[in-house]
Amino acid sequence: MLDPLYVRDHIETVQQGLANRGLDATAELQQLATCETQRRRLIPAIEGLKREQNSTGDQVARGKRNGEEVQHLYEVSKQRNQKIKQMEVELDAVERQRTLILEVLPNLPHASVPVGKSAAGNVVVRTWGEPTALDFEPKAHWDLGPQLGIIDFERATKISGSRFAILMGAGAQLERALINFMLTLHTTEHGYTEILPPFLVSSATLYGTGQLPKFETDLFKIAGEWDLYLIPTAEVPVTNLYRGEILDGRLLPLKYTAYTPCFRSEAGSYGADVRGLIRQHQFDKVELVKFATPDTSYAELESLTANAERVLQLLGLPYRTMALCTGDLGFGSSKTYDLEVWLPSQKAYREISSCSNCEGFQARRANIKFRPEGAGKAEHVHTLNGSGLAVGRTLIAILENYQQADGSVLIPEALKPFMGGRERIEAVK
RNA sequence: GGAGAGAUGGCUGAGUGGUCGAUAGCGGCGGUCUUGAAAACCGUUGAACCUUCACGGGUUCCGGGGGUUCGAAUCCCUCUCUCUCCGCCA
Numbered sequence: 001m002l003d004p005l006y007v008r009d010h011i012e013t014v015q016q017g018l019a020n021r022g023l024d025a026t027a028e029l030q031q032l033a034t035c036e037t038q039r040r041r042l043i044p045a046i047e048g049l050k051r052e053q054n055s056t057g058d059q060v061a062r063g064k065r066n067g068e069e070v071q072h073l074y075e076v077s078k079q080r081n082q083k084i085k086q087m088e089v090e091l092d093a094v095e096r097q098r099t100l101i102l103e104v105l106p107n108l109p110h111a112s113v114p115v116g117k118s119a120a121g122n123v124v125v126r127t128w129g130e131p132t133a134l135d136f137e138p139k140a141h142w143d144l145g146p147q148l149g150i151i152d153f154e155r156a157t158k159i160s161g162s163r164f165a166i167l168m169g170a171g172a173q174l175e176r177a178l179i180n181f182m183l184t185l186h187t188t189e190h191g192y193t194e195i196l197p198p199f200l201v202s203s204a205t206l207y208g209t210g211q212l213p214k215f216e217t218d219l220f221k222i223a224g225e226w227d228l229y230l231i232p233t234a235e236v237p238v239t240n241l242y243r244g245e246i247l248d249g250r251l252l253p254l255k256y257t258a259y260t261p262c263f264r265s266e267a268g269s270y271g272a273d274v275r276g277l278i279r280q281h282q283f284d285k286v287e288l289v290k291f292a293t294p295d296t297s298y299a300e301l302e303s304l305t306a307n308a309e310r311v312l313q314l315l316g317l318p319y320r321t322m323a324l325c326t327g328d329l330g331f332g333s334s335k336t337y338d339l340e341v342w343l344p345s346q347k348a349y350r351e352i353s354s355c356s357n358c359e360g361f362q363a364r365r366a367n368i369k370f371r372p373e374g375a376g377k378a379e380h381v382h383t384l385n386g387s388g389l390a391v392g393r394t395l396i397a398i399l400e401n402y403q404q405a406d407g408s409v410l411i412p413e414a415l416k417p418f419m420g421g422r423e424r425i426e427a428v429k
Numbered sequence: 430g431g432a433g434a435g436a437u438g439g440c441u442g443a444g445u446g447g448u449c450g451a452u453a454g455c456g457g458c459g460g461u462c463u464u465g466a467a468a469a470c471c472g473u474u475g476a477a478c479c480u481u482c483a484c485g486g487g488u489u490c491c492g493g494g495g496g497u498u499c500g501a502a503u504c505c506c507u508c509u510c511u512c513u514c515c516g517c518c519a
Contacts, residue, residue, distance in 0.1 A: 043479050047488040054448095054488090057500045061447040070499080077499040246439090246476090369476095378476080 001102050001364045008036050017108035020115050020326040028101050035098040042091040049084050053077060103207075104214045107361040109326045110298075110335040116325030122338070123325065128309065129318030131342045132401045138344035141396045142276035144403055145171065149428045151277070162274075163266070163281045167395075170425045174398070174411075175284060177418035178391050179259045182286040182311055184418075186388060190307045192257035192288060197237035199260055200228045205240045208366030210332040210358075220263045220281075230263035234287035235385040242291065243366040246378045252370055253292040253300050257388065260285065277392045278350070284391035290384040293370065294359070297382035298335070301357040305337045308353045308388040314414040317397050318342040320349050334359045339389070341397045352393045355386030 007014050011029055018025040056077045063070040114123045145151025150171025156164040167175050186192040200222065206212040206229060211219060222228040231237055238258050247254070262285050273279040288307060292300040305321065312319045324336040333356035340349035363369070363380035370381045402410045408426040411419050 040479075043488080047479065050488060053500085058448060060499060064447080074499040081499080 001361060002105055002108065003360065003364060004032075004036075004098065004102060007032060007102075014108065018105065020109055021106060021329060022117055022327045023106065025105060028105065032098060032101055035094050035101075038094045039091065039098070042087055042094065046084060046087050046091065049080055049087075053080055053084070056080075103365075106331045107329070107334050107358060109329055110357070110359075112298075112323075113329065113335050114323060114325045115327075117327040118325075119328045121325035122322045122328055125321040125323050125337065127318075127320040128313060129316070129342070131318055131347075132344050134344055134403070136405045138400060139403060139407070140276065140345035141399045144399050144407070144409065145277075147407060147427060148409065148425055150174070150425065153276075160281075163279065165277055165280060165392075169428070170422070171395070173419060173422075174395055174415075174425070175391055177415055178394050178398075179284060179286060181415055181418045182388060182391070183257060183259055185311060185314070186257040186286070186288065186307060190255075190257075190310070192255040192307075195234075195238055195241070195256045195258040197231075197234060197241075197258055197260065199231050199237075199263075201231055201237050201240070202227050203229070205236060205243070208240045208243050209236045209362050210365060211236065214331065218265055220265055231260060232264045233262050233285060233385075234258040234260040235289060238287065238289040239362055239383050239385065240366055242368045242381075245368060247291065247368070247370040247381065249293060249370040249372040252381065253290050253296065256289045258287050258289070259391075260287070277396050280392065283393075286388050286391060288355075288384075288386045288388040291368070291370075291381045292384060293372070294379070294382050297357050297359065297384060300382075301335060301337070301355065301384055304384055304386050304388075305339070305355040308339055308355055308386050311389050311394075312339065312341060312352070315394070315398065315412045316414075317394075317401055317412075319352070330354070330356060332356070332358045332361045334361070337386075339387075341393065342401065343397060344400050344403075350393070352397065353387040353389045356384065358383045358385070 002014065007029070011033060015025060015029055056073055060070045060073055060077075063073075114121060116122065139147075141151075142153065146153065148170070150167060150169050152166040152168060156166045159166075183194055187194050203212055206219070211232060219232055220230040222230070237260075238256050241256070261282055263282050265281065266279060277283075288304055290297075290300050290304055309319070309321065319339050319341045322338045322340060324333075324338055329336055336354055336356040338351050339353035339355070341352040342348075343350050359382045360380040362383045368381050368383070369378040371378050398412060398415075399409050402412065404410065404424075408424050410424045411422055416422065
């Protein structure tokens with residue numbers, strides 16, 4: 001949620017920022033301005049009446065103690081009270097409308113974000129490694145996996161329907177090894193604290209990170225009388241760790257990493273990446289989340305992104321880092337770097353991580369603050385999150401980049417200790 | 430699923446329908462004392478919003494919502510959540 005007071009005083013800037021995202025919010029901002037005017041008319045009026053009401057109450061109390069006649073005050077007070085109630089109903093409607101508008105407006109892009117309309121406007125920040133050179137025609141993972149007997153798409157469809165997959169044998173082991181490898185790296189070398197959160201969360205939690213109310217159709221909701229949804233990312237439960245709390249600023253930044261499965265209905269994405277593991281209703285991800293002070297959050301975004309890149313580097317997977325343009329930013333993000341890994345079969349870089357600084361956008365929704373130096377006025381923290389990495393896509397990248405002419409797949413050096421010393425995955429004869 | 434108890438400030442915990450934002454203790458912060466620390470003592474210690482250049486002033490908030498009343502932390506209704514016991518269960 002944008003800061004209502006900031007929006008009030010910077011309508012033009014906000015309008016321009018949202019326009020850069022491809023959103024014409026002229027009408028909404030106009031409505032907001034109207035709400036603001038009415039609000040500022042009603043609040044002082046109501047407060048003035050309440051003040052009179054309080055003083056009348058004191059008069060009654062004092063009068064009664066002294067045995068004076070106070071009946072005549074009752075009627076005045078009663079009428080004033082009706083007036084207050086009437087204005088409060090009005091104010092309530094105004095504030096409701098204000099919230100309704102604010103909660104569906106996306107975050108403003110940071111000044112450093114390139115202006116652009118779509119993914120085509122994203123900018124390559126750096127490239128690591130060279131696209132893997134294979135002296136044979138690379139196979140796609142959806143062929144490799146089944147041929148090696150480590151991925152079964154067909155039986156997954158029988159069990160759960162489309163966009164699910166089963167990992168078996170060395171495939172399941174590889175997924176587990178990747179999770180373990182990533183968590184170990186982030187906790188021991190990058191200083192993150194590991195979290196294993198609930199995979200089901202309440203609507204209040206999803207509101208805090210911005211999935212609700214606008215993106216309910218992307219989520220799986222639990223049937224029945226439950227206010228529970230499957231998490232679409234660990235960002236949701238982990239960012240909500242401190243919802244409604246005021247943190248000691250001296251403890252910031254706080255850094256957390258969490259492995260969770262993620263569940264997305266991907267409504268509206270039919271037709272895209274229908275084959276293979278790329279886009280599934282359920283996938284594993286190791287997430288990085290930070291709570292930072294506003295003055296350090298952009299430095300923290302750089303280091304968080306570097307932490308995610310480190311995973312790819314250690315696995316020897318070629319990738320590039322993209323700065324998303326204004327038109328491609330996610331709802332809650334002020335600035336995002338996407339990491340894209342090279343997939344030989346597609347001869348293209350594909351997204352494997354997305355690292356964002358949401359500034360105070362989620363913190364305002366979730367009411368997460370900090371007190372600088374442990375004292376003084378509390379301000380909203382900045383929240384950051386990034387994949388470190390999407391595990392299923394990492395598995396794809398390993399299969400495709402480490403495939404050999406004979407159809408086997410080598411295990412990257414850094415992963416061997418997590419694979420029980422296994423050197424390669426071969427077809428089960 | 431059955432039965433019961435509760436929700437008050439960072440924590441613990443008082444609170445008769447009328448100067449209660451709320452007693453007290455702990456914790457935190459500042460100070461005195463000390464070479465330093467501890468102890469002791471003194472002081473201080475919530476949030477949101479409105480208004481003001483500022484100092485300041487004001488309103489609201491005792492789980493959420495509604496009601497009774499001139500007036501509600503206190504009475505009534507309702508919702509949510511937590512805890513305890515029993516049953517079932519990984």
